[in-house]
Amino acid sequence: MEIGNKGIARLSIVPVRSEPKDAAEMVTQLLFGDHYTITDISDNKQWCRIKMYFDGYEGWIDAKQHHAISNEYFEQINNSDYKICTDLSATILFNKHQTNIVMGSVLPISTNEIFKVEEQLAFNGEAKSLSSKRDVEFLIQTAKKYLNAPYLWGGRTPFGIDCSGFTQIIFRMSGFKLPRDSKDQALKGELIEFDKRQAGDVAFFANKDGKIIHVGVLINENEIIHSSGKVRIDSFTQEGIIHSDSQQNTHKLHSIRRIIKL
Structure with a gap:
C-alpha cells in the first residue's frame, strides 16, 4: 500500500x-x-x-x-459504461462469494451478465447504465425508494443517509453528476426563480448567516423530498420547508437550481 x-x-x-x-x-x-x-x-x-x-x-x-x-483496472473502470444498482438492496456473487449491496452501488457489468478483468461478478437484480440520463419522473421515483430512511450524517444508503448524500445519489442514479456537499451542489445547474419552479428542481436552504445547510428535491411545485430526521415529504413554500406534522417552517429557502432540463 x-x-x-x-x-x-x-x-x-x-x-x-x-x-x-x-x-x-x-x-x-x-x-x-x-x-x-x-x-x-x-x-x-x-x-x-x-x-x-x-x-x-x-x-x-x-x-x-x-x-x-x-x-490498468482503474482506467478500465473510468472508461467503461458500468451499471448502477437500482434495487433497494441486492445480493451479488463476487469472486464466488455472496455479498450484499445497496442501491447506488456500481457494478462492473457491461452488456454481459458477467464481466471479467481482475474480478468476476454475477448480478441478476435491477440496474441501469451510469451514463444513461433519465427524466424527472425516474428521479422522483428513485427518491421515493428512500422514504423513511433514517438521517445519518455522512450516510449514502437506504439504511442511513444525509441530505446532500441523498440528493447526490438519486441524481447519480439518474445519470447526473453532483458534488457531495450541499454548498457545492448549489453551484451547479441553472438558477431558477421561485414562480418557475417545477418537479426535479433542487432547493437549497440556509441558516441565519446565509450559509447553505440543507438541500432537497421538489417532487412537484408544492412538495419536497429531503432527509431531515428521515427521508420525508414536506410542503414547500417561498419561505422554505413547512413540516407536514408540526406545520412549522423548519428550513429557510436560499435558492432553487435546475439540473435536469426538460
Missing part, C-alpha cells in the same frame, strides 16, 4: 472519516464499486487517505477495508 495506489470498495459500505481513527466523524461512505486513489497513509499504516474518483471527495478509510486494484 503506497501513495498513488488505486483501490475500490469491495464491501457493501466503507466509512470514510475526517481523521485516521475509528472515533472520527464519518464524512461520507464508499458504496460497493466506488473507486479511489490513495493520497496519504497514516504513520501506523492502519489508515489510508483516499480521493474518490466520482466526486473528488477525500477522507480516511481503515486500511483493512482497502481493496487494491491495478492502474
